[in-house]
Amino acid sequence: MLFIGLMSGTSADGIDGVLIELMDNGLRIFATRSMDYSPGVKESIESIIRRYPNVDDGEIEHLDEALGVDFARTAEELIQAAGPGTAVSAIGSHGQTIYHGPGDEPPVTLQVGGPQVIADLTGVTTVGNFRANDLRTGGQGAPLAPAFHNAVFRDREVDRLIVNIGGIANLTSLPADRTRPVLGFDTGPGNTLMDQWCRVWTGLRYDIDGSWAARGELPRELVDALLADPYFSAPAPKSTGREYFHLDWMKKRYPRWRDIDPVDLQAGLLEVTALSIAQAAAGIYGTHSYEIYIGGGGAHNAALMSRLEMLAPAGVDTTDALGLSPDWVEACAFAWLAHRRIHNLPGNLPGVTGASREVLLGEIYTPTA
Numbered sequence: 001m002l003f004i005g006l007m008s009g010t011s012a013d014g015i016d017g018v019l020i021e022l023m024d025n026g027l028r029i030f031a032t033r034s035m036d037y038s039p040g041v042k043e044s045i046e047s048i049i050r051r052y053p054n055v056d057d058g059e060i061e062h063l064d065e066a067l068g069v070d071f072a073r074t075a076e077e078l079i080q081a082a083g084p085g086t087a088v089s090a091i092g093s094h095g096q097t098i099y100h101g102p103g104d105e106p107p108v109t110l111q112v113g114g115p116q117v118i119a120d121l122t123g124v125t126t127v128g129n130f131r132a133n134d135l136r137t138g139g140q141g142a143p144l145a146p147a148f149h150n151a152v153f154r155d156r157e158v159d160r161l162i163v164n165i166g167g168i169a170n171l172t173s174l175p176a177d178r179t180r181p182v183l184g185f186d187t188g189p190g191n192t193l194m195d196q197w198c199r200v201w202t203g204l205r206y207d208i209d210g211s212w213a214a215r216g217e218l219p220r221e222l223v224d225a226l227l228a229d230p231y232f233s234a235p236a237p238k239s240t241g242r243e244y245f246h247l248d249w250m251k252k253r254y255p256r257w258r259d260i261d262p263v264d265l266q267a268g269l270l271e272v273t274a275l276s277i278a279q280a281a282a283g284i285y286g287t288h289s290y291e292i293y294i295g296g297g298g299a300h301n302a303a304l305m306s307r308l309e310m311l312a313p314a315g316v317d318t319t320d321a322l323g324l325s326p327d328w329v330e331a332c333a334f335a336w337l338a339h340r341r342i343h344n345l346p347g348n349l350p351g352v353t354g355a356s357r358e359v360l361l362g363e364i365y366t367p368t369a
């Protein structure tokens with residue numbers, strides 16, 4: 001059974017897509033694609049995120065359609081790459097998060113990316129809007145990847161942690177003992193603060209390999225002030241986004257930020273990501289030995305990886321060591337969630353999201369053309 005997973009992450013750095021075969025004992029990747037957005041789409045995403053909720057419905061609809069076309073293009077390329085006659089059962093498309101406010105009254109989460117457009121242009125049934133049902137059941141609607149991590153990465157002998165470092169970082173604990181619950185939550189910022197600061201001072205989209213941060217000297221006071229934010233010590237379930245962790249958040253928590261050399265500040269932001277992950281890990285496993293695997297773009301940040309290695313008791317690997325490249329884990333999760341949905345199997349872990357029960361995740365869009 002072949003499924004496509006499509007993802008446009010909080011970093012809005014492009015679309016990731018995978019075409020995979022799901023088997024009883026795991027999955028096999030047939031094709032992968034990373035695609036840029038069409039001209040203007042990235043700017044529109046960033047502008048709408050910045051102004052939300054002060055945005056016209058029409059503007060959101062326009063982006064929804066344009067992103068749907070880009071997602072469909074990615075899916076078409078995957079189908080072509082897999083060869084003629086490839087029959088895809090369904091596409092799972094996460095979409096692009098514009099706003100995530102699970103704590104708002106009423107709770108809100110908004111993803112755009114035209115699942116109906118994708119279904120119509122590809123002719124393949126598409127599952128989208130994955131977070132809504134969990135949110136409606138009292139959950140955070142996030143993170144959703146832990147259920148997938150549980151399905152493919154859990155071991156019977158060793159306790160494991162899977163950490164996805166995208167714009168935001170999220171962690172999943174997979175105890176070897178199957179009677180113990182899987183835990184999962186957003187630990188806080190992943191790359192987003194580092195990316196934003198790096199863009200301001202170097203013009204680069206991100207700090208390649210963390211080389212700029214590696215040259216900085218740690219501003220200890222800033223790190224302490226940022227880590228004192230109550231988000232980090234709040235109990236799970238919890239999830240967050242760019243609307244919470246942005247540069248103004250940093251400036252507010254540490255008003256003397258101008259006194260710090262930009263390169264040192266970058267080192268500080270890297271330290272906040274590393275320490276918040278390490279503290280979350282210690283909160284779960286204490287000093288027990290466990291394996292830790294990193295996925296997401298943060299796995300390519302050499303400086304961040306080496307800092308995490310210092311913090312982890314038994315070393316750090318990327319998900320490559322588990323047979324799945326860190327670049328494709330999230331997209332694979334949404335292919336897997338599409339499979340769950342079309343087979344009417346629940347997709348959430350209530351113990352992770354805080355939902356009152358297991359629910360089907362996603363709405364099914366069938367091609368109308």
Ligand SMILES: Nc1ncnc2c1ncn2[C@@H]1O[C@H](COP(=O)(O)OP(=O)(O)OP(=O)(O)O)[C@@H](O)[C@H]1O
Nearest residue numbers: 009010011166167191206208209296297298300301
């Ligand atoms: N070579 C690299 N060096 C440093 N950082 C990198 C490198 N490659 C990728 N990254 C970081 O990874 C980020 C993209 O990661 P990813 O696509 O996992 O995040 P995302 O799109 O926010 O995903 P999600 O929200 O699904 O977790 C980039 O913005 C950058 O910060």
Ligand SMILES: [Mg+2]
Nearest residue numbers: 009011013014
């Ligand atoms: Mg991305």
